[in-house]
Amino acid sequence: MDETTRITLRLPVDLHAWLVAEAKSARRSLNSEIVYRLEGERAVAEAEGESP
Numbered sequence: 001m002d003e004t005t006r007i008t009l010r011l012p013v014d015l016h017a018w019l020v021a022e023a024k025s026a027r028r029s030l031n032s033e034i035v036y037r038l039e040g041e042r043a044v045a046e047a048e049g050e051s052p
Helices: 013-025 030-047
Strands: none
Touching: 013 030
8 A cells, every 4th residue: 555545434333333343353443444344345346247
């Protein structure tokens, strides 16, 4: 990840709380947890031949 972009993201409160707990459990920041999960989903989509 050489370049980054800053975004504003609105999440439901319960989803935010869940992501915070998952990040803490994995010893990642909330940002890193979100990026980790999105990259995982992108890899699955690419493997299944879905377009971006």
